[in-house]
Amino acid sequence: MIQGTYFTVRELLNLQVLKNSEVLAGNGGLDRQVSNVTFFDAPDAINWVKGNELVVTTMYPFRDTVSQKLLVEELAKKGASALGIKLKRYIDALPAEILEIAERHSLPILSIPYECAWVDLINPIMAEILNRQLVKLETSERIHKSFVEEVLQDGQLNSIAKTLHNLIKKPITIFELFSFTSTTYPDLKADTDIVLTELLNQQEKYSKFIAYKLEKLIKDCVLFVVPIRIAQKTEGYVVVWESNSLSEIDIIAVEHAATVSALQIQKLKSVSETRRRFKDDLINILLRGEESIGYNLKKRAQELGWKLGVNNIILVVNVSGINHGGQNWAQLQNLYELVSRFMIKGRLDSIPLGVDRSDRIVIIFSWEEQEKIPVVITDFAEKLKKAIREKNFDFKIGIGIGSCKQKLDNIPESFEEACIAAKVSLLSEKDIESNEYGKIGVYKVISELLNSQKAERIVSEILQPIISHDQAYNINLLETLEVFLKQDCNFRSTSKCLYIHHNTVRYRINLIEELCKINLRDPNDKLNVHLAINFYKYSKSF
Known part of the structure; x- marks a missing residue:
């Protein structure tokens, strides 16, 4: 259960002004939130109930059973906190039928002391509600400042997770979907990949900036999830473990953590975009065979987290029917992100990946003479095809694989072969196809x-x-x-x-x-x- 710091009907009954009141029905709803008080003096007042109000009335407009039944049913439907009535004025008691309806809906019906004036009732209740709202605002501001200080000093996702843990005393995991990384504080034995898989498989379901409870995913553990949203797109999740009970302040802290995590992820994306431009530049230098012009290409590749060796095979992902500036141009960017994430998930992020000047996605499989090839490239292509096919892009996609070439300055030859094989793939009747240059036969002559x-x-x-x-x-x-x-x-x-x-x-x-x-x-x-x-x-x- 998510515990609230809000004012409840149960706490309402502890006020001095209501010490002599009685709960006539609806004991099951005593933990309902009370955020306002409203007075009914006309039958149509029900039209303005917004929920979480304590409704008080003398029952003058509701003296017959039919109108009383309608009143209780509508209050329950609209989410009222409770119904407070003064007996011995216009009615002496509520019929058993009405009390049964309130009991069924867990809508508390309170007997207000006859001698209690409305102003004596409303003022202390509103004072308590406003005081709690003020406390909540002050606490929220304090939490916000602690996260802002963390972002200014460090700003890493692991420090945000640690700060949130210190606030709510629950284990925290923050998933970042841009590069598919996660951080957990403190360390857990639980398999966080199970959680991420569930969130990704149901990404549309968990996309709104509201809290979700995952109760059956991991045995004996309730997870509390808030998506990290940037520009109406889910870029990650904040997950609270062992969250069988969270206070309203805890939830506010989680939401603040999601907000500052969004800022950190946006910063990571900006840095990544800059690195991507450097990567694309290096890819294009390699594709033009410019090793001999003085660049220390291997050192530059190492600085970008890549590894270049003696043996090189190029894989090209080409598309047809792209309108640069149209909707499918944005989909081309999504295709690149999909390929990038696919490689990160496969722990292949040390393999050079970029885009050439004709907007073809280029992957360079490179390894030293004494090493094994880092991945079976044909298997890689088949798995990549499957991942791409699941996204239903609006254009045809062709994958081509060049032959193995030794030395970096021979990479353009493998690239040219991969481009030819990719174009042959585009001629297929399938939405996505792959070909190896060495197996396209007569198409070599035709090309x-x-x-x-x-x-x-x-x-x-x-x-x-x-x-x-x-x-x-x-x-x-x-x-x-x-x-x-x-x-x-x-x-x-x-x-x-x-x-x-x-x-x-x-x-x-x-x-x-x-x-x-x-x-x-x-x-x-x-x-x-x-x-x-x-x-x-x-x-x-x-």
């Missing part, structure tokens, strides 16, 4: 000849008659030809793919052979058409 005069001549000689016919008559002969070749020149399977009759396919193929003066049963003609289609299709992507 080398693309945009050359020889490729343009092949396209012009073989496909131009079809392209011109399609533009003139809108029949889609080129699409029919491409599908026909993919279906191993089978008329019926082609018709199923295109949703047309197989005789229509026969007519179109005959027309194509007539226009292009080819015979698709001839292996040489078939190969030439395959090459021409690939040159025409891929020249738009490469």
